[in-house]
Amino acid sequence: MTRHLAAACAVMLGASSVPALAQQGPPRDEFFWLGEMNKASTVINKDEGLLDPALAPKLAQGLARVIEAGNQPGAKRPSTVITFEPLMIKEAGVEVTLLHAGRSSQDMHATYRAAIMRDRLLALAEQLGRTTRTMVELAATHRGTVVPNYTNGVAAQPNIYGHYLLGLVAGFDRDAERIREFYARVDRSPMGTTVLNGTSWPLDRQRMADYLGFGALVDNAYDASQVAAVDLPVEAGSIVTSIALHTGSYIEDVMTQYAQPRPWILLREGGGTTGGGNTYVSSAMPQKRNPGLLNGTREQASNALALAMGPVFKAHNIPPGMPDAKSARANSAMIDSAARTLQGLDRILKALVIDPDRALEELNSDWTASQELADVLMRKYKLPFRAGHHFASEVVDYAKLNAVKPTDFPYAQAQAIYRKAAAEMGLAAAELPMSEAEFRATLDPVAIVKNRATSGGPQPAEMDRMLGDARRRLEQQDDWIKERRAKIASALARLDTDFATLAKGAN
Structure with missing residues (x-):
């Protein structure tokens, strides 16, 4: 075995003990997944008799060198089939294109788009769970704090701040549910569908899907790269939109307090600059403490909304199969923008200062009861x-x-x-x-909220029930994420092992 191949195989075999999305390894970008698809094709096609067993180890060696070179710091990582393939030819000879039996850039690109979106959805789900948990625990802290609530921008009724937060948690819980439902539609392997109508090669699509960690196959070959690859980004955008709207709505509710001379809820002061702190002092007016964290997170939510609209406009009025809405990087940036929005919201929730006495004073100075x-x-x-x-x-x-x-x-x-x-x-x-x-x-606003008897109301017994339910849902969400990541990690580790075993046959 050559020195390069030995090093590459050591990396591959070592990956079996690393969690699915551990950041120590190479990024799971287009280059990564093109490498995984080629590794799987080498192993499967050799086993199925579609590739000469005597030739397969040589091709595996060349492919391993391509992957190793791309994993070096600062190295180029080609992101398309037509730019990846010349590297394989250089390392293993033109015979390496025998791996292209029954394949097309259409199904290969559709596959890495699905795999990348799958990873991004799990990262988004994790951040959504983290931020939601912060909100749930803040609700528990304020399970008895009576504050004004507003409708149509006007003080409406007294409520418990924790109850208000659990209402927002319910919205984020629906977002988490949407992610789980959408993930099942993304977690389908297009590999083996070629351009749009399959192939005459007897490919083992199921084994390919298993090696890449997919839960199922895309059923219709035409759908795989001509239809699903366009509407899935649009659906992802709808989830990003919902998260951004929930976040922006909450921020605006807090922002209105900054127009009051004596707010009952504010950000803890600190930071000193527009970029890093919760608030910063105005450059001209010494009395002002501008809520930079609120402004920045709201801007991020607006950016997420703008990016979420992109797939809709790109996919509008084009025939099936056009590439406009398919960019893995653009769609990843869209999903990542929602995660960054949630990170900002998490900081806001941890920086809040609530004055219960001032809130009660406001209630008793108006007629919300x-x-x-x-x-x-x-x-x-x-x-x-x-x-x-x-x-x-x-x-x-x-x-x-x-x-x-x-x-x-x-x-x-x-x-x-x-x-x-x-x-x-x-x-x-x-x-x-x-x-x-x-x-x-x-x-009396305090007596009002305590005397509520409606299921889902702010009374202590219902608050305890809803807090318990919210925590259980978050645990279930965490388990769901871990299970999906473990499935992908196990599949890729199995592929690494089988590929490394094949590559060793070159000795």
């Missing part, structure tokens, strides 16, 4: 909701006109408003059925 008046009047005193809503609305109108806070509203005035509202609504009972103590308790 007013709906509870209508609810209690209907639930306890059988008053029609619209009548109770009318009464509560009149109370709020009076309070805002006279600058009265909920904690200071005169009970006698509430009684007078009720009598007027009852007459306007045609009610028989003209007196407010609530006592003064009950009237004030009904406007």
